[in-house]
Amino acid sequence: MMSLSEKSVRIVNILNKTYPDAPATYLNYQSPFQMLIATILSARATDAGVNKVTPVLFKKYPTPDKMAEADPDEIGKVIRPLGAYNKKAGYIIGTSRLLVDRFKGNVPRTMEELTSFPGVSRKTANVILSVVFGLSEGVVVDTHVMRVTLRLGLSDHDQNPQKIEKDLMQLLPRNIWNDYARLIGAHGRQTCKSRNPKCNACTLNMLCPSAKLD
Numbered sequence: 001m002m003s004l005s006e007k008s009v010r011i012v013n014i015l016n017k018t019y020p021d022a023p024a025t026y027l028n029y030q031s032p033f034q035m036l037i038a039t040i041l042s043a044r045a046t047d048a049g050v051n052k053v054t055p056v057l058f059k060k061y062p063t064p065d066k067m068a069e070a071d072p073d074e075i076g077k078v079i080r081p082l083g084a085y086n087k088k089a090g091y092i093i094g095t096s097r098l099l100v101d102r103f104k105g106n107v108p109r110t111m112e113e114l115t116s117f118p119g120v121s122r123k124t125a126n127v128i129l130s131v132v133f134g135l136s137e138g139v140v141v142d143t144h145v146m147r148v149t150l151r152l153g154l155s156d157h158d159q160n161p162q163k164i165e166k167d168l169m170q171l172l173p174r175n176i177w178n179d180y181a182r183l184i185g186a187h188g189r190q191t192c193k194s195r196n197p198k199c200n201a202c203t204l205n206m207l208c209p210s211a212k213l214d
């Protein structure tokens, strides 16, 4: 019998071969600052939607200094398609102000500092640490990672990203935390979709308790 820990490592090995080009992120960015802002905006929005508004946003406000002084209504107009735009405008202006006031405009590299920014959850901070700095402070549990992890039986904490993350941190060796989130993200987007997962074509179907095979 394979332990859950062995199974999770096996899953990462299989997915590494299935998605050799899985990107670390689907958000477009050109600096740590831009990635931080894009990740804040991506809460409850699609990455494709964020990528549509950020070119305009970053052209108008390319640096933390510029964004810190922006008019919230002007920002709201640009990010309106993402939903919750008033709140998000407040978050990204507040984050830019804090960056300027406390960090000389540089994005910090610790979980504690990152989660002190408005609109930055543990998940957002994990994304920045892993994608921008290549650090592993935790496992990014977004909607794809949550859904696929539950289907694979690696956690039974339904709809609780914090507890799912804890389970994954215990199961997986730290050096593959980032790979797990990146590869499971690709798997969730391409195969283990929210509706109609493609179980017959799935390279994990022999390991998956939720597999529905014809």
Ligand code: SF4
Pocket (backbone or CB within 6 Å): 148, 151, 152, 191, 192, 193, 197, 198, 199, 200, 202, 203, 204, 205, 208, 209, 210, 211, 212
């Ligand atoms: S077998 Fe189906 S449910 Fe399981 S991981 Fe693959 S696609 Fe998802």
